[in-house]
Amino acid sequence: MGSSNSRPQVPGNWDASQIPSQKGKVAVITGSNSGIGYETALQLARNGAHVVLACRNEERGREAEASIREALATIPDAGTVELMQVDVSDLSSVKQFTEEFKKTHNRLNLLINNAGIMGGVYIKTVDGYERQFATNHLGHFALTAHFFDLVKESTPARIINVSSMTHRNATWAFDEDAIMVTNEPKYSQWLNYANTKLCNILFTFELDRRVKAAGLEGHCCRVPPWHHVHEPTDGAVHA
Template sequence: MQGWTTDDMPRLDGTTVVVTGANSGLGYEGTLAFAEKGATVVMACRSVDRGERAADDIRRESDLDESDMDLDVRECDLASLDSVREFAEGLAADYDAVDILCNNAGVMAIPRSETEDGFETQFGVNHLGHFALTGQLFPLLEAAEGVNGAARVVTQSSGAHEQGKMDFSDLNWEQSYGKWKAYGRSKLANLLFAYELQRRINDAGASGEDGGENDGLSLRSVACHPGYAATNLQHRTAEESGNPLMKVGMKAANAVLGQDAATGALPMLYAATADVDGGAYIEPGGFMNMRGTPTVGRSNDASYDRGDAQMLWEYSEEATGVEFPI
């Protein structure tokens, strides 16, 4: 995969891709790349207006004729389980299958707040919203032919997962709150979910070998992180902090350390379209895995803790009311 770029992506004609947070940053660049390869891209956005503006920008930016790009902007607010459910129901009514689901949207290091359903926002949006979305789209993923032999669930994490620690006595930070600690936990939760999903897919396939309902299940769960990509995420974090020094620091860090969003999107695109194993972790292969083109790496030991993964799964099912059919 040395030097892998969007030029190495296969054609995606006839496939359906769902990208959360598609209106900016990594989601925007991923949507552009998928659409230019011929996919129908469902842009799952909290704001339909911002999503439509982004879709217009993508059409103008692409070398393709506007009529050759199939972009479907739909509302999906990951901070609302009702919104996630309505999005999934609408998709099931209009599409027969989803070949690729990119769990990309997220919030980073914001002051403590709660989602519509009472969850701490970083944990609720970054993990629980995507958990619920994946579970409710699972029948469409099962029905897909996929890419390179399998449909994909791609979950975007971060190098910040290494600072995350699971505390099942206070998952929603009601006893104490540190915005960066909460972000790290949410990104660790992304990985625990991605790897546990693949284990359950493997177990379902094994149990279906004798003709059970999951016989022939062709689906892969893959995790990724973008490295240090200069996107709106840092700007939003600085704005919500209310700290002028953070604004200056984030701007300087983006300029010195950051790679552009198009390069930051490559691990997600590789995870979604290349021939990678389920349970893989795709990251930049350059300096400190913060820059460069994609490579298969390894996340920290805590992300592979099966006990924590099972506890998180059980909590997530109870919290969201969403159960996976595997």
């Protein structure tokens, strides 16, 4: 995994033109058919990376794939994109996705855990977990676990967890019902969203600890996009 001895800083006047060459690198971005995921995929591909658009909705994923390919058509030395379907709220889908990916790719330099949902009514997934918890945290935890050995072999490599400043509103004890909201009466859509964002951050800290314990060098970062838009000089939060 990539190494550095200092906390990464994002200058106040940073823009996408400063992205270094990504030629030869392979990236997986969940939720990349729109928003932050789409723009990240576009910029990485513009700079030479092969980007896998890991999307739940195949139709929207195909539209994003076509749009990015059109944008790349006039860019010399641009990278490539491909769509692979995955529903991060479904653990069997996550496992199948990683198995299919490994059949055709021998490295993974950048894993961006970006997909997420905010709010909504109480719904349990096919695995029996509350939907926000499954989508925003548990699925990405499983995805990272399935890919971890491949990422380790793909130096330089990074794992990015997209979080939110909303984690500051989280409040729960460390028990099963509080974390996973096992029944509807205990569900609060906004509080539970905040809790899932706190899960992202705690996961990042633990991932950093395990990377170091394994004798690897690397940075594990959680990235709250709103924070960087409004306070860009603070840089990435280094866990």
